[in-house]
Amino acid sequence: MTLTLNERKKRILQAIIQDYITSAEPVGSRTIARKYDLGVGAATIRNEMFDLEMLGFLEQPHTSAGRIPSVKGYRFYVDCLLEPTAVAPAERKMVEEWFHHKVSGVDQIFQSMAKVLAQMTHNAIFVMASQQVQAKLKYVRFLPLDDRRAIMIVVTDSGHIENCLFDRPEGVSLDELNHIAERLTCCLAGKALGQMDVDFLNRFRETVVDDLELYRTAFQTLHRAFQREHQVYKGGTLELFDKPEFKDVHKAKNLVTLLEEQEVVSGLFGNDGQDKVTVRIGDEIKLQPITDCSIIEATFTAGNAVVGKIAVLGPTRMEYARIIGLLHFMQQHIKQILEHYEDKP
Missing domain, CATH: 3.30.390.60 (Heat-inducible transcription repressor hrca homolog; domain 3)
Structure with missing residues (x-):
């Protein structure tokens, strides 16, 4: 896939995805030329956007000149262009204070994580905790x-x-x-x-x-x-109502209702690797009722044991770089907390 895009196309695709993630509006060549210093004019960008559409990385939802990323475009962005965002000092402080004041035992760690990440990401959070491991x-x-x-x-x-x-x-x-x-x-x-x-x-x-x-x-x-089934904690499902993709209240309610089904929630988790953050986009989720969504999933370990997993569910227009950065930080933070409890007599 990387051989199909030269550096200019990569930079234009990255700019389009970043702008669309922020604005939720189809992106035009003039917007990219004005907001991003790519060293080329709007006409050149327009030609490159047409090529990116022909290659399947962009889509044109309406007859307007604006484009939006396709699933293929997001996949390329996540795999080849994305750099996880460092956690801001204010967010780091929020996480540390939350766990300091809200967590008094191992059984509360993952429940608290669902709540704090829902507040920080404004997406639906599902945490599967192997409480019995510790x-x-x-x-x-x-x-x-x-x-x-x-x-x-x-x-x-x-x-x-x-x-x-x-x-x-x-x-x-x-x-x-x-x-x-x-x-x-x-x-x-x-x-x-x-x-x-x-x-x-x-x-x-x-x-x-x-x-x-x-x-x-x-x-x-x-x-x-x-070997009892893992406890699943949820947070932020109502945040989906605030997303432009779910402005259709009927569509949002159907999704929220669907996410109450245990079989569906269990199907959100697919990451078997330790200490990895994985991303599934659109049809990659392989849950037919859930469309136009992405899942970012992280596995949490202590020692050599998997103690929990977290799935962040939102529209394909997710803040991938920021959320992946947050999950990397949370992995290390939770590992330290779990090791602290494990060392207690």
Whole structure:
């Protein structure tokens, strides 16, 4: 793709996209000549814009001379022209003060992040938090349900409670189950739940000298409790009503209603890479009901574990450079906060 554009075309495309992001109005050659020092006149810019349209980087929505970026144009801009904007001192201070005053525990970190980023970006924010990665096991208990089943209760140091149905083997009493719970608590209390993957639990199970089958069932249930669906926090969905792209209230309401569906929200997240910020534009989102939108997604890690993801959803006319810069800053800031909580006794 880079070979199809010379340097002048690149600079003109970049100027058009930056101007359209700011104005939300189709951009003409005279505007670019007047506002951007590109060293060429309006006539030359007009010819270059025609070429960019023929190459698929620009579109002409009306019969006027103004052009707007296409999905291909935005893609080229993000991949080849964009430089993330440094976070302004006022924004940095806002983030630091927000987390200092609003966050008192790990469970509030991502909820607060959704709110503060919605305020700063004026886009819809979706945060998927793996709360249990940083939480530490406090104790395990069994409660009776009926003759064939019990309920395994898993409690973390933050007070979070998970419960799973446990198929009680025939002839096994509640006292025997709670003996298992005591051994699990004794050996695993204080360990981060994010460390307790299948291999970890299997290594521990190998040290058990009595009923291996019973412990195997207990471990399967315990592991299932760790794999609960991530908590999703939202912020800023109503900000979409203020965007020119959603001035049609019916269209905006349909989108906001759609974003209340769990299946749709889960589909917003697609970034599997650690410490990366990715951008999906238009049809790249692959959620048919969501059109004319982009998603900027970041993954948050602590140590070697993924502890959360964030998706910023807005129109394709997004402040890509600014939002990507903010997410890079937030990644480092959240990592420091999580490591702070992880180091606490």
